[in-house]
Amino acid sequence: MEQKLINRLLAYLGIILCWVVFFSFFSTNRQNKCIVSNAAGYEMKLQSLYEEEQILLESNERNILGSNKIVVVDAGHGGMDSGTCSKDExxxxxxxxxxxxxYMKELLDECGIKVYYTRLTDKKMEPEERVEFINNVKADLVVSIHCNYGKNKDANGVEVLYSSNEERKQELTSKxxxxxLKKEILSITHQNDRGLLAGDNIYIISRSKVPIALVEVGFMSNREELxxxxxEGNQQKIAMGLFNGIIRTLEER
Structure with a gap:
């Protein structure tokens, strides 16, 4: 009887020990999963903060052209402000x-020009914010990228808007x-040349203190040009034309 009682007690102790080991392992494993999950979340938060800061501070300081000029590249619209759109939206x-x-950034990064970007993500920026940023970084050149839309569905081609304000007496005029820029784009894309237009009624043009070109790269209202x-290949061509225009301007001025 005593031996049976001892065996029974040993069996109970063995079961209890197994349960203790099991719950200990489960708790540790669960805790480790929480740590990993928290670490991943922390890294994602840091990445988000980093990207947010980079939107207005993205720059390249190598400046291998030997120029101390600063260029601002502005992707028009963003966020809730979608700009124009195709007929079917x-x-x-x-x-x-x-x-x-x-695509412009890829080219400019390789060249090492000092460049700032108003946005590199789908973020809305008010015209006042863009102008304030342009003037605060003391840019020498500003390129603003846009697409066009016309009531005439056959309208097509590239047109560039400039400031006709000559009171600045700058070495290089906006026009x-x-x-x-227009000539360099068309030399690659062979689109229709719609010429230059005074854009003094546009906020970013009228308030910019430096030479600015607002480039309408084509008509979304034209089926073929859309x-x-x-x-993507044509987007790269447009980017190359804009890049060449920036380089040519910096080399000649």
Whole structure:
């Protein structure tokens, strides 16, 4: 009887020990999962904060051209402000603008020019914010990227808006800079040349203290040109034309 009682007690102790080990392992494993989860969340938060800061502070300081000039590249619209759109509202201007600026950034990063970007994500910026940023960084050149829309569905081509305010008495005028950009884009894309237009009624143009070119890269209201603008290869061509225009301006001035 005593031996059976001892065996029974040992069996109970063994069961209890197994349960203790099991719950200990489960609790530790669960705790480790929480730690990993929290670490991942912390890293995502840091990444989000980093990207948020980079939107207005993205720059390249290598400046290998030997120029101390500062360029601001502005992707028009963003966030709740979609700009214009295709007739079926499937394609938004803000996204095309941002894609082109993304390709420009790749080119500008390689060249090492000092560049600031008003936005690198789908974020809304008021015109006042853009102008304040442009003037605060003391930019020498500003390129603002947009898509066009016309009541005439056959309207197509590139046009560039400039400031006709000559009171600034700058070495380079907004009109001269706009003309260089237009010519460089068309030399690659072979789109229709719609010329230069005074854009003093546009806030970012009228309030900018430096030469600025607002480039309308094509018409989303034109079915064929919309296809052209949505093509990544053509977006890259437009970006290359804008890049070449910036480089040519900095080299010649």
């Amino acid at each position: 499937k394609y938004l201007e803000k996204n095309i603008n941002l894609k082109i600026v993304g 001269e800079f706009s003309d260089i 296809k052209f603008l949505l093509d």
